[in-house]
Amino acid sequence: MGTAIVLRETGKPEVLRGESVAVGKPGAGELRIRQSAIGVNFHDVYVRSGLYQTLALPGIPGIEAAGVVEEVGPEVSGFAPGDRIAYVTGRYGAYASERLLPSELAVRLPPGMDERTAATALLKGLTAEMLAREVHQVRPGTSVLVHAAAGGVGRLLCQLARHLGATVIGTVGSPAKAELARGAGCEHTILYRQEDFAARVREITGGCGVDVAYDSVGKDTFLGSLESLAVRGHLVSFGQSSGAVEPFEVARLAARSNSLTRPILFHYIVQRDDLTRMAASVFDAIAGGVLAVEPGKAFPLAEAAAAHEHLEARTAAGPLLLVP
Numbered sequence: 001m002g003t004a005i006v007l008r009e010t011g012k013p014e015v016l017r018g019e020s021v022a023v024g025k026p027g028a029g030e031l032r033i034r035q036s037a038i039g040v041n042f043h044d045v046y047v048r049s050g051l052y053q054t055l056a057l058p059g060i061p062g063i064e065a066a067g068v069v070e071e072v073g074p075e076v077s078g079f080a081p082g083d084r085i086a087y088v089t090g091r092y093g094a095y096a097s098e099r100l101l102p103s104e105l106a107v108r109l110p111p112g113m114d115e116r117t118a119a120t121a122l123l124k125g126l127t128a129e130m131l132a133r134e135v136h137q138v139r140p141g142t143s144v145l146v147h148a149a150a151g152g153v154g155r156l157l158c159q160l161a162r163h164l165g166a167t168v169i170g171t172v173g174s175p176a177k178a179e180l181a182r183g184a185g186c187e188h189t190i191l192y193r194q195e196d197f198a199a200r201v202r203e204i205t206g207g208c209g210v211d212v213a214y215d216s217v218g219k220d221t222f223l224g225s226l227e228s229l230a231v232r233g234h235l236v237s238f239g240q241s242s243g244a245v246e247p248f249e250v251a252r253l254a255a256r257s258n259s260l261t262r263p264i265l266f267h268y269i270v271q272r273d274d275l276t277r278m279a280a281s282v283f284d285a286i287a288g289g290v291l292a293v294e295p296g297k298a299f300p301l302a303e304a305a306a307a308h309e310h311l312e313a314r315t316a317a318g319p320l321l322l323v324p
C-alpha cells in the first residue's frame, strides 16, 4: 500500500485529502516508482479547482515527480531497480508515495542531479526550453516580455532567454519579486499590478514593442501583451493563472502582422526522442549554471492543500514541492 492525495470532488484546496492506495505490480512496459519528491505546478490548481476537467474523478492529481525504480515490469528495456528517474505526464497520478509509470515517460537522472531538484525543475525547465527554443527561437538581440517573471517557469524562462542573448523585460507582482526577476536576467522589470505594462514596454523598447511576449497570466494580461508586440511580433499564450482568456477578434492580429500560439508542453514531448533531448538540455543547463534552480519550498504530501494555498496566494516566489 502507498499513500496518495485522491481528488473526489473539485473545489478549494481542502478537497486535497490523503488516502491509502494499493499500487500493485508493474504491468507490461511499466515501472513501479518509489517517489522522493513531487513538483507542484499551477496546472494542479486548475485541475483541483475544476477549471480543467482533464482528470477523471476520483483520481490522483499531479503531473511531475522524481524517485527510484523499485520494480520493472515485463517488456521494459533500459531501466533497472535502483535507477533514479524523473517524469512529467499528462496522465496524472504524481501526488503519491508510490506509483506505476509507463517506462516511456521516465527520464534517467544524471549523476549529481538530486531528486528534489529534478522534481522542482523538470517540468518548468522543459517548458522554458519549449518556449525559448521550439515555439519561438530566441536569439541574440531578441526582445522578450515574460509575465510573472519571478514565478517557477518565469524565472527559468528569463534565465534561458538571457543566456540565448535576449533582452528580457519581466512583469512581477511586487518589488521583492522584481529583485528576483532581475537576478534571473531581466534587464527591466514592471510592477504590472500598478503600472500600465504595455505602455511601459513601448517606452522601454523606444516605441517598437517586443519580438515575443510569453504570457502565462491569461485573462488579466492577454490584450496588453498583444499591445506590447512589435510589428511581426509573436504572442505566446501558455497559461491562465488569472483566468481563461476571453474570446477575441482574430483581425486584431492584423494591426501589426502579429502571430499567436497556445502551446502545451505535453505535445512537444510526445516523441521519446524529443523528451530525452529536451530533458538532457535542461539537465545540462542546470549542471552548467545556466539555470539556477532553488531548493524549492517543501511540504509533506499530506499537506498538499497548504502548498496549493501558497501557490494561489501569489506569495510563492519560486518552486514548491511535496515530499511523501
Ligand SMILES: NC(=O)c1ccc[n+]([C@@H]2O[C@H](COP(=O)([O-])OP(=O)(O)OC[C@H]3O[C@@H](n4cnc5c(N)ncnc54)[C@H](OP(=O)(O)O)[C@@H]3O)[C@@H](O)[C@H]2O)c1
Pocket (backbone or CB within 6 Å): 040, 041, 042, 043, 123, 124, 127, 148, 149, 150, 151, 152, 153, 154, 171, 172, 173, 174, 177, 216, 217, 220, 238, 239, 240, 241, 242, 243, 263, 264, 265, 266, 311, 312, 313, 314, 315, 316, 318
Ligand atoms: N503551456 C504549458 O505547457 C505550461 C507548462 C507549465 C506551466 N504553464 C503555465 O505557466 C504558468 C506558471 O506556472 P508556475 O507553476 O511556474 O506558477 P508561478 O508562475 O510560480 O505562479 C503563478 C504566478 O502568476 C502570477 N499571477 C498573476 N495573476 C495571478 C492570479 N490571479 N492568481 C495567481 N497568480 C497570478 C503570480 O505572480 P506575480 O505575483 O508576480 O503576478 C503568481 O506567482 C501557469 O499559468 C501554468 O499553467 C504552462
